[in-house]
Amino acid sequence: MVDMTDGEPLGVAVVGAGYWGPNLVRNFRNAREWTLVAVVDLDLARAREVIGGSTDVLATNDLDEVLARDDVDAVAIATPARTHRGLVEQALRAGKHVLVEKPLADDVESGRSMVEAARANDLVLMADHTYCYTPVVQKIRELVEDGSLGEILFVDSVRINLGLVQPDVDVFWDLAPHDLSILDFVLPGGLRPTGVAAHGSDPLGAGKACVGYLTLPLEGGAMAHVHVNWLSPTKIRQMVIGGSRRTLVWDDLNPQQRLSVFDRGVDLVQQSVDIADRAAATISYRLGDTWAPALPEYEALSRMVGEFAGAIREGRTPRTDGAAGLRVLSVLEAAQTSLRARGALVEVAAETPTLELIR
Amino acid sequence: MVDMTDGEPLGVAVVGAGYWGPNLVRNFRNAREWTLVAVVDLDLARAREVIGGSTDVLATNDLDEVLARDDVDAVAIATPARTHRGLVEQALRAGKHVLVEKPLADDVESGRSMVEAARANDLVLMADHTYCYTPVVQKIRELVEDGSLGEILFVDSVRINLGLVQPDVDVFWDLAPHDLSILDFVLPGGLRPTGVAAHGSDPLGAGKACVGYLTLPLEGGAMAHVHVNWLSPTKIRQMVIGGSRRTLVWDDLNPQQRLSVFDRGVDLVQQSVDIADRAAATISYRLGDTWAPALPEYEALSRMVGEFAGAIREGRTPRTDGAAGLRVLSVLEAAQTSLRARGALVEVAAETPTLELIR
Amino acid sequence: MVDMTDGEPLGVAVVGAGYWGPNLVRNFRNAREWTLVAVVDLDLARAREVIGGSTDVLATNDLDEVLARDDVDAVAIATPARTHRGLVEQALRAGKHVLVEKPLADDVESGRSMVEAARANDLVLMADHTYCYTPVVQKIRELVEDGSLGEILFVDSVRINLGLVQPDVDVFWDLAPHDLSILDFVLPGGLRPTGVAAHGSDPLGAGKACVGYLTLPLEGGAMAHVHVNWLSPTKIRQMVIGGSRRTLVWDDLNPQQRLSVFDRGVDLVQQSVDIADRAAATISYRLGDTWAPALPEYEALSRMVGEFAGAIREGRTPRTDGAAGLRVLSVLEAAQTSLRARGALVEVAAETPTLELIR
Amino acid sequence: MVDMTDGEPLGVAVVGAGYWGPNLVRNFRNAREWTLVAVVDLDLARAREVIGGSTDVLATNDLDEVLARDDVDAVAIATPARTHRGLVEQALRAGKHVLVEKPLADDVESGRSMVEAARANDLVLMADHTYCYTPVVQKIRELVEDGSLGEILFVDSVRINLGLVQPDVDVFWDLAPHDLSILDFVLPGGLRPTGVAAHGSDPLGAGKACVGYLTLPLEGGAMAHVHVNWLSPTKIRQMVIGGSRRTLVWDDLNPQQRLSVFDRGVDLVQQSVDIADRAAATISYRLGDTWAPALPEYEALSRMVGEFAGAIREGRTPRTDGAAGLRVLSVLEAAQTSLRARGALVEVAAETPTLELIR
Incomplete structure (x- = not known):
């Protein structure tokens, strides 16, 4: 057909x-x-x-x-x-x-x-x-893939706003799919956290969480964190992806500089012989340039x-x-479970492996 | 004497x-x-x-x-x-x-x-x-005390920076005392969370958390959250205190408008009779003015x-x-415990009650 | 009819x-x-x-x-x-x-x-x-009319951008009509400068001014100034209206706080008796609150x-x-004359007086 | 000795x-x-x-x-x-x-x-x-000298603030020496405008200009412009230097990104044969990356x-x-003359040529 x-x-x-x-x-x-x-x-x-x-x-x-x-x-x-x-x-x-x-x-x-x-x-x-098909997220994926950021160390995503309190879903199901689908798209190997902890609150008594935080430990010691909030008087849409070589900040509400790549960071430069001196001896700081790549414009x-x-x-x-949709869904469901367990870290449902379609 | x-x-x-x-x-x-x-x-x-x-x-x-x-x-x-x-x-x-x-x-x-x-x-x-004696925190306490914010609904505090990785303490003990002591100062009744959940990560292998998140459920359904981070290339020092009447944003790195008070928010305006219509019927939005009070200057x-x-x-x-110092310390110790328990919500040590000094 | x-x-x-x-x-x-x-x-x-x-x-x-x-x-x-x-x-x-x-x-x-x-x-x-019918300009007119700003002391308007270099008009005719029509709308009595000085430059050799500045002395000692520019890599649309009581800043590219009213300024508080002490004795500073009025949304x-x-x-x-259109046109024409006279201050053509339509 | x-x-x-x-x-x-x-x-x-x-x-x-x-x-x-x-x-x-x-x-x-x-x-x-010895101005001079900006097309400098109204000098003599000495330092060949036009106003009746604008046509068709103001409620210290290759923006109040270099601009790409098509045919736009060089820290x-x-x-x-001091002084004196001549463009006093000291 x-x-x-x-x-x-x-x-x-x-x-x-x-x-x-x-x-x-x-x-x-x-x-x-x-x-x-x-x-x-x-x-x-x-x-x-x-x-x-x-x-x-x-x-x-x-x-x-x-x-x-x-x-x-x-x-x-x-x-x-x-x-x-x-x-x-x-x-x-x-x-x-x-x-x-x-x-x-x-x-x-x-x-x-x-x-x-x-x-x-x-x-x-x-x-x-x-969101994965926006110019900025395409660029972020490129920067992760080509090694510009190095190894991912942390991700912090904030999506807050005076938002429409939805009748049928809480703030996690309403807003976090954006962050999670983006994470799935840009993280090497997709979004496969080793657990999910969700903290939410319903201070208005609306019957569902209006303020929420997701913590997603990733393999290799990194951690992703997502803050979603319907009650913020100011609008913030910002994601920071910290890498061992560079760190990017995506500020979606700054059209004049939506994406900044910082050659700034902390390095563990060497393994000290003397174990006692370790921390003091092995930390160094990079304070390099910032670069804001031009982004094409398309829908x-x-x-x-x-x-x-x-x-x-x-x-x-x-x-x-x-399968990407399923990974996002699995995190949302795990978050729901964690929420009921007062924020305990819960496992994400095992995933059906991604297979290439073969004709 | x-x-x-x-x-x-x-x-x-x-x-x-x-x-x-x-x-x-x-x-x-x-x-x-x-x-x-x-x-x-x-x-x-x-x-x-x-x-x-x-x-x-x-x-x-x-x-x-x-x-x-x-x-x-x-x-x-x-x-x-x-x-x-x-x-x-x-x-x-x-x-x-x-x-x-x-x-x-x-x-x-x-x-x-x-x-x-x-x-x-x-x-x-x-x-x-x-920090509690800065003009801005003094003003925030005033705004909480005089009812300008109404009931506290949520607090979100971010203190991130390309920071000095300390040899002896982790990012919680280094940075969070600022946030916690401020919270203790401005919250009615001081900082008395019903529990503490801490999530931290050490992606550099520095031997201690360099990125950390604290979740502090408060009595009455509100929640405070603190993000501390030594690895951020940009410096942010921002606290949002959401209230039922107004919400304030303190941006400590914006000397031209350090404190903004927003008359914006979500209200549950009425209890609908028809249970099915509840959410739709009872939400309304305030979209009022913003006000930035002048702050005096002193050390x-x-x-x-x-x-x-x-x-x-x-x-x-x-x-x-x-006693205030002890409340802050108790939260830090509980965070340490939570960190070892993979982010589980732990109780804060019972406090010695504050008594007025009597001569 | x-x-x-x-x-x-x-x-x-x-x-x-x-x-x-x-x-x-x-x-x-x-x-x-x-x-x-x-x-x-x-x-x-x-x-x-x-x-x-x-x-x-x-x-x-x-x-x-x-x-x-x-x-x-x-x-x-x-x-x-x-x-x-x-x-x-x-x-x-x-x-x-x-x-x-x-x-x-x-x-x-x-x-x-x-x-x-x-x-x-x-x-x-x-x-x-x-532009005069936008929520923000309507509000500005209100603030001028109700005396919130006091007497107008100065106006500074910047409208710069990486703009389309127009084939038929220069940057003054392309962009300044916006600023001038707004000034005509908000200034008490309309835009009636006592003269116009225009400075322009054509550094690209495009055959017309691509960067321009207009100086408009107003009656009573105030001055309005307009900066228009097609070559700026950043976009700025900002107007400051300084008044004897308050000063407003309209930043059209900041949707979260488009209009700010500052209760800050310099006052000549008293006439000193001793002429020699005049300046020292009579200056004082207001350092009051800032206020950002909520603006309605409509087209x-x-x-x-x-x-x-x-x-x-x-x-x-x-x-x-x-007549308002004519006042704007008169300033543009005077600017053109000034430009040819190397920026000399030229008079604005006498205006046909505004009369109310009577049926 | x-x-x-x-x-x-x-x-x-x-x-x-x-x-x-x-x-x-x-x-x-x-x-x-x-x-x-x-x-x-x-x-x-x-x-x-x-x-x-x-x-x-x-x-x-x-x-x-x-x-x-x-x-x-x-x-x-x-x-x-x-x-x-x-x-x-x-x-x-x-x-x-x-x-x-x-x-x-x-x-x-x-x-x-x-x-x-x-x-x-x-x-x-x-x-x-x-100011010429600050890290940022040293960097700007470097960028001009090494050709990063190309030919200078325009300079726009803004230095406004709720400033101390000085008893003995006007706003030009108080603030503009900063801008002029920087221009002298970074412009190839120093500050040698072909004329100076100054517009000032004294809306408070303080006996001297509190708001001022300087227009400085440069050789080759470029123009520099300086805005100084003691009455602004907000503080701005910004200089834009537009070049044929790149344009830089120095925002001195943004410590996190004090200097940005934009690979954005308008080019006259070719001389069209058909005179009527000229403007349409010969304009093109660059929309490249932005780069914020790291600056060293020293006093x-x-x-x-x-x-x-x-x-x-x-x-x-x-x-x-x-001689640099003298060039700045000559512009200030010419500005004073222009001010008395209602903003007419006046010549700058002929300069004693700079000679290398020879021992």
Whole structure:
């Protein structure tokens, strides 16, 4: 069903015309690699509204009809998390590649089932970790991969804001998926903490955590930490990734210098012979230049839909595949457990290993 | 021995002429309420150097001699933490009031013993929590006390820097005493968390935590959190205190607007009758003005030595008394325990109750 | 022709479907007070494109046809400055109220003729000084009007950026109309400098000034100054208005604190008797609080089209009338003269006095 | 009299123990190259106070006595500007090298006379342009000299503050010497504007300009501009130097990134054949990286007194010689003239050419 010819666009249907769906619709429409075939929503009028005046695209509330079509190669799911598993597995069974909003599902078991279903059917399952396709996160991944930072020593991420207190999820499920999906994308080997400790508080009595902290010890002694907060009067979106060679600071609210790379840090320069002198003898400080790489300008979502097409055409795992979505989900679920255990460090569910798709 | 006449200055000896001692010397000298009688250091040359050309002040390495003098009403201890207990209790036994550097001691048992000794001897024991006497922290306490912030909902404190990795203590013992002593000073009722969870990492292999996070659940559902870090290439010293009425942000590195008070926040405005609508119905947002109060300019230490004199003359507990030092110490010790227990929430040692000094 | 009933919307035609026209189209469409009747452009296809799928609005290249219609009460002109006079006067002769893009015209003589034509025909001529309708500028005007700032002492405006070097105009004509129209809006009595000195440079050899400074002495000893620059690698949009009571700083690129009002300044507190002591005796400093008023959120253009409707219905001068546009134009023309005279201070052309429209 | 042996320190007397003198005293004392011989002040008690307890240094109010001493090789003058000429020429006649505070004198004629006197006597006359010896200005000079910026296109300097309104000088004479001496130091060939236009205002009625702007057209079409202001509630110290290759921004109040070098700008890339297409065809934009060089830490004054010693020993012109002081003074005097001529562009007094000292 998938046309492997580069020239022919792939057909896609977007399922869910709520908050995020229209962004997907716009980007699939603008992409050379894609033809938008249909928009599916239980609310047919809403589907029509999202499509606008055009008559080329089908508006429907009948998913079965859409999945039966030959000109639909892939489906993008933008519905609430609790519906993901059913819709994704239905689409996979119909032989469609699937892109799914984050979080992948509302529990790890569902997520794992979805990942296995895609694998069994030899189809692409991709998580829409949009932030990973921004120019700045692409650059950060590059800097980690090419060794500019050296070994990762610590990660500190802050995402705070006077935010909309959500009716159905707490501040971890609302905000932390951003931080976690970015960490999964940039850390060598993905996000595989050796445990998760979560501390949250609900000082308003809203019935869920509005302020939260995640601690994620990583292999090799590093630690990642995430601060999410709905009650902060000021908005901060900042991530620091400390490395043995350099440290980067990403300040997303400073468009004039979003990304800074500091050649500053502490080194353990030598092993002292005299054990007693160790600390004194072996510490040195680097106080070098700061560098702010220029970042290209493009819309993250357009790059994301391009990656989805590329993975399908080339029969390969996309950069943010179902397994990535599952790793993020596993951390969120572990955090939930930790929260109930008063912040105790809990293990993250064992992961289904990532396998390359083979045709 | 203490002269209660307002006009007559009190006599003081400074013990320890190392890093901090000279600051005490300078401020005692400049204070109308004090006469600097002696500087004591094992290194007599160092003591002389700190005094300078003056011949009015005694330089000595003999503490007994100093404690025997009638013109010495009080002693200020600026020596390493492990020596505090011995020196403080010796001075108290000699009938001297005592000011002691933070941390109060190197373990809670010592601290408690010192507090009890002061009480038993009816003498002032004061902790040199210098930050509490800065214009900005004085103002913050005022804003908490006069109800400007309402009920405290959360506190987030960040103190990070490319810092000197200390040979003898970890990043918690080096930096967090600042945050904790400030919290003790501004929180109504002092720092009395219901538990402490500490997460630290030593990614350099320096033999001690260089990056650390403290989580302190407070009574009533609020939570305080402290981030200390020696490896950050950028320097941040920021504390956010979120309240039910207003939230303040103290950015110590922004001299042009060190303190901002935001009339912004989230309110639970009403209890909905229909349980299902609860979250939707009861949340509202305040988006009011920001206000940056002008702060007076003075040196914190000069105010601190003034408070020491005031407490002695008026026979009252100083604002940062031994009990305050003990509360800070108890949290540090609990953090140490939590660190060894992989971040588990541990209880803070029961405190000796604060009693007003009665003459 | 104008329907004075509040309930009935006014009809408007937008002339010019280039860069700015579509914004006018969108805002007239969304406004309760307006019905968009037609979009006129020499390029008929472009007019159609701007309208989109709708068939309610006429797309045409025939202005005469539009001006002949009874359901068109007003015309909004968004064409190049050199065409303004002809189009505006044609519309006024046809009995239409007119909104015109800035600058009002490309020379003062044309501007004055347009203002007089509107007056003679008893019609509204309004300048689209969009910035004046932003929340922040509205607030600034309020603060000036209610005396919060006291007497204006100085104004310093900086608008610099790595900007598009324009083919047809220099940096003064490109950027300064923003600053000048704002000054006209907020200064008591409008922008009536006692002279204009302009300094510009063309270091690239682009054939026009790319860096420019305007000095505008005001009555009563105050001075306004404007810095515009296309070559700055950093973007700054900042205006400081110094007053005898308070001083405000508007930093348009700081969304978290766009407007700050400082109760800080220098006072001449008393007239000394002894003439020799004058300066020493009479200076004092205020070092009070800073206040950042919350600003509402709305689109400036929607408020602007509302003001246009209001002025028409109420038969009054709009807040940014033709005379305001003429004052801005006069300063620009004087700047041009000064530039040719190596920065000499030149007079601003005498203005046609503002008269209230009387029906 | 001057000892050319590297090992032997030079003897110096500081004349004037007011505001700045003590800084000179401290730095001459700490410098290996210097022996502080005497401090001269009409107020003998003040001279003694500045020296402190030491008995090695002579405190005196008798300049003749000091100038007669063989162990005084050089004199540093830190008295009011109007006294400079007399003191400097007296010292030169006595065969002493001279360092003098800025401004060099209070009028150009005096300054020129001093420069000529030094030349005639084959002695070093150095201007204490302290800022030029800061790490950041040294770096800026390097970046200009090594071609990193390319050709200088524009300079914009802002030095504003809630400043002390001075009793004897206006804001230009108080603040602009900093900007001008820096410009003289970093511009290739020194500060040689083709004219000076000054605009000032005195909105408080303080009897002198409190807000001022200087425009300095440079050879080759570039322009420098300086904004000085005593009435600003916020403190800004920023200089932008735009170059054809890169542009630097020095923000002196941002210790974490004092100096940024932007590889961003506008280029005229080619001369179009078709004259009509010129602007469109020939403009291109660079949007490259930003780089913040690490700066060493040292005290500017210590480097300045080192340069003074170096110039004397090596028989060469110091980096900020009398001629540099004279160029700054000439611009200040021209500014004064321009101010009286309502901002007209005035010429700068012809300069005595800089000659290398030859022994």
